[in-house]
Amino acid sequence: MTGGTIEQATATDPLARQRADARPDRPRANALDRPRADPLDRLRADARARDAAGLRRDLSPRDGDHDGLIDLASNDYLGLCRDPRLVAGAVAAVREYGTGATGSRLVTGTTELHAELDRRLAAFTGTAAGLVFSSGYLANLGAVATLGGRDVLVISDRTNHASIVDACRLSRSRVAIVPHRDVAAVERALAERDEPHALVVTDAVFSVDGDVAPLAGLHRAVRAHGALLVIDEAHALGVVGDGGRGAAHAAGIAGEPDVVLTLTLSKSLASQGGAVLGAPEVIGTLVDAGRAFIFDTGLTPAAAGAALAALDVLAAEPGLPGRARDRARRIAALAVGLGLETTPDPAAAVVPVVLGAPEDALHARDLCRKNGLKVGCFRPPSVPDGRSCLRLTARATLDEAELTVLGTALEMIARSTGRSLHT
Numbered sequence: 001m002t003g004g005t006i007e008q009a010t011a012t013d014p015l016a017r018q019r020a021d022a023r024p025d026r027p028r029a030n031a032l033d034r035p036r037a038d039p040l041d042r043l044r045a046d047a048r049a050r051d052a053a054g055l056r057r058d059l060s061p062r063d064g065d066h067d068g069l070i071d072l073a074s075n076d077y078l079g080l081c082r083d084p085r086l087v088a089g090a091v092a093a094v095r096e097y098g099t100g101a102t103g104s105r106l107v108t109g110t111t112e113l114h115a116e117l118d119r120r121l122a123a124f125t126g127t128a129a130g131l132v133f134s135s136g137y138l139a140n141l142g143a144v145a146t147l148g149g150r151d152v153l154v155i156s157d158r159t160n161h162a163s164i165v166d167a168c169r170l171s172r173s174r175v176a177i178v179p180h181r182d183v184a185a186v187e188r189a190l191a192e193r194d195e196p197h198a199l200v201v202t203d204a205v206f207s208v209d210g211d212v213a214p215l216a217g218l219h220r221a222v223r224a225h226g227a228l229l230v231i232d233e234a235h236a237l238g239v240v241g242d243g244g245r246g247a248a249h250a251a252g253i254a255g256e257p258d259v260v261l262t263l264t265l266s267k268s269l270a271s272q273g274g275a276v277l278g279a280p281e282v283i284g285t286l287v288d289a290g291r292a293f294i295f296d297t298g299l300t301p302a303a304a305g306a307a308l309a310a311l312d313v314l315a316a317e318p319g320l321p322g323r324a325r326d327r328a329r330r331i332a333a334l335a336v337g338l339g340l341e342t343t344p345d346p347a348a349a350v351v352p353v354v355l356g357a358p359e360d361a362l363h364a365r366d367l368c369r370k371n372g373l374k375v376g377c378f379r380p381p382s383v384p385d386g387r388s389c390l391r392l393t394a395r396a397t398l399d400e401a402e403l404t405v406l407g408t409a410l411e412m413i414a415r416s417t418g419r420s421l422h423t
């Protein structure tokens with residue numbers, strides 16, 4: 001693990017820096033000589049520090065869909081979470097296979113549904129083979145940690161998702177953190193490496209900013225240097241590309257032997273779980289040696305059934321992804337029109353509205369709630385310091401009336417925060 005990764009963590013987490021500074025290099029006192037501390041005191045002190053920095057978080061239970069709020073916060077980009085076809089897929093799976101997978105995929109946890117989903121996800125994204133994991137987080141851990149290693153340089157975009165950051169840490173590789181969407185920096189790291197092997201890993205659509213990785217350029221770089229490219233399609237699947245086949249498919253590189261895709265079933269596909277897709281050699285390696293695959297209970301059959309039904313819906317309604325992208329552009333246009341800082345031409349469903357300080361983001365979230373809107377509010381360590389934001393997500397089913405409500409709320413935010421670029 002390089003210093004770069006530690007910097008990546010501490011830059012966004014004031015408490016991580018505090019803890020790193022507290023690690024003394026001096027000889028340790030005998031543990032029994034130390035005063036006996038309350039082991040929870042440290043956690044209470046950390047919580048107080050987060051309080052002071054406006055970084056406490058709360059878990060607010062969702063009341064079915066009865067809270068009357070317009071959903072601009074979830075990752076249900078295609079609005080399929082309550083679709084009767086998905087519900088029927090999940091229910092049929094439970095009736096046939098029960099409520100749990102009953103074991104790891106290598107023991108009893110692979111039902112016919114899992115095998116079908118492995119195949120269908122590969123066919124849908126245009127890759128050779130697929131392997132379903134119990135979450136997208138574990139798919140990233142499995143792919144990067146297993147394909148990495150001491151003889152592999154891992155090159156990771158500075159704003160990659162936390163699951164990729166954690167996967168890099170698990171890989172035991174040297175990790176080079178490169179500036180955001182910087183193909184030249186990736187090429188330099190590949191060219192200057194001492195390791196015989198290399199892996200470049202990137203989000204396809206970045207989860208907070210909603211921008212797209214330069215996949216064609218990254219692929220040219222890995223091809224020139226004999227490396228692998230791992231692309232996390234979490235926010236691209238079902239939204240980007242022809243029929244929602246993802247960003248790698250749109251870039252024409254999905255089936256290349258040096259390209260590996262990871263994805264989650266929990267966003268556009270409105271289910272739960274994840275997958276890794278790629279060459280048979282990659283999938284075979286994960287089955288034989290991927291700890292996040294081997295030592296984890298298989299995906300619950302209901303989730304597999306719902307995901308298969310979602311793929312059926314995408315095949316029957318290929319216009320859905322385009323509608324989600326259209327709504328995202330409409331949201332961005334509203335924000336741009338009010339002079340708010342955003343991604344002006346979103347290629348997927350994620351639209352950030354940058355407010356700066358955590359308190360400003362919280363205030364904006366509360367304004368939205370008062371106007372009947374549920375929005376995401378992202379603060380450090382999820383985003384860099386000074387980049388706290390609302391994260392608005394488009395849904396294919398978002399209608400004109402809902403967009404009008406959003407316009408009113410954004411207008412109030414632009415006026416109240418003074419972050420309007422027009423001021």
Ligand SMILES: Cc1ncc(COP(=O)(O)O)c(C=O)c1O
Pocket residue numbers: 135136137138140161163203207232234235264265266272273274
């Ligand atoms: C880019 C990205 N990768 C991976 C994940 C993890 O997927 P899952 O929620 O299925 O664990 C997420 C979000 O949750 C994500 O945003």
